[in-house]
Amino acid sequence: MTVSNDQLEIAENEMSTGTGNLVMVLCQTALGIAILFVWQGVSGRLVDNFFISNPLDVGRRLLGWTLDGSIFLHLWATVYATMLGFIIGAVIGAALGIWLGISTFASRLLNPYLNALNALPKVALAPLFVLWFGLGIESKIALAASLVLFLVFLNTFAGVRQVDQDLIDGARLMRATRLQVVTKVIVPSALSWLFAGLRVSVPYALIGAVLGEMIASNRGLGYLVQFSGAQFDTAGVFAVLIVIALLAMALNFVVDIVQNRMEGWRIVSR
């Protein structure tokens, strides 16, 4: 009985949001088209084309880059640096968070240094990364990873500290080894925090990669926006911005899908 009730409620919700969604999408599309028209109309009349370019030029630029394939080279460079930076930063951040969360001694010892590092604007590390890893993609990966690392670390650390001591005691009474306490109680319990950290850090991975490319590079969306700007190519700058925005939205979309899966597994939602 309760099951059918649940299903009914879900069905009702889906229906109401379903029709709502359709109207909303239409409105959103209309708004987008309106903005494009206003932009096209204002450009060259109220505001100089040099500053804001116009949708047609931007569209032509995007089309040109797509046809000659050059945009994909840059896009791939950025995606690659973002993903690798994200993975490396997440793994190190999570490991560090779990380790320091468990070890009171280490966390107290390292506390002031971690605070200082965390307060440091990571972008200021960029020259160092260029010195260490060169002008290639490695320095961009490092910058993205450094941004992700701290976010994931702080979340994981907080999560490990939040673990219910009663659950740990219960496991120890049932003869759990230290390792089992970590893998079967502490990590699963901190997982929702870890995922929250991963989620917020995805955009930062992209920021790190793009910034790294803007500082010193010959490829990637960050390089392209920087290069277009230096050429006073406003249409080019807008075109890259649109690509970056689309990429960011795609990344968020992927994160949402992954998170929904996790919620299905009851890991995130407790």
Add this chain to the structure above:
Amino acid sequence: MTGMIEIQHVSKGFRRGDNVVEALRDFNLTIEKREVIAIIGPSGCGKSTLLNMIAGLYMPSKGRVIYKGAAVTDVNTDVGYMTQKDNLLPWRNVRDNIAFPLELAGVDKAEREARAVAVIKQVGLDGFEARFPTELSGGMRKRACLARMMLYGAETALLDEPFAALDAQLKLVMHELLLRLAAENGQTVVFVTHDLMEAVTLADRVIVCTRRPAMIALEQKISLPRPRDVLNVRFTNEFKELYDALWERLRVEYQEERV
């Protein structure tokens, strides 16, 4: 003769700043192997604290707890402990929660699941194997904890108000189950309850505590024969006599305290 569990001159205080809450004072109790002990006492007197000390989760401020001849100085892995607050792992479903101790011991998946499903039936949770603790009622969570402890089959079972959240019928089923399994596995059982009827039905000895700080107010041997018929034992004359005597002594005890 030395007992299985010896609580020797144990005092326990909880300190916060200059403020000390004294939960137990000079508590002495010897529990024999395979004995079933019921502990009764006013709320907040220190019963859970006592169980925590037997489990080695709290250390006494004074005195010591001896378990099988050795002082308890760390988590006591020979006991199974069903705490007052349920401590199921929220990210595991009922079956995986109950099979958890077997998983820790390295029992393979098929066997531990089969054994978990068997105890789940016994506590009447069949159909809920795949549910998560948040989807259960309070009493169902308690039964899941009970099932987990029974599956673990520790030498000594500590239970803190194990049946408090259950209805009268279900209580009887659980009483029966507890007594049967404890007898089968030769377990020593220490349980806390607020229900005198339950205490007399199940226990070999009833320990009544005073108000905080807990001391032993009185101790009553329950010499009803075993195995006990949990359903009908309460209607026997021996039971009535014991129950009435205890009730009278409890009344006197609490009256004296109130003065």
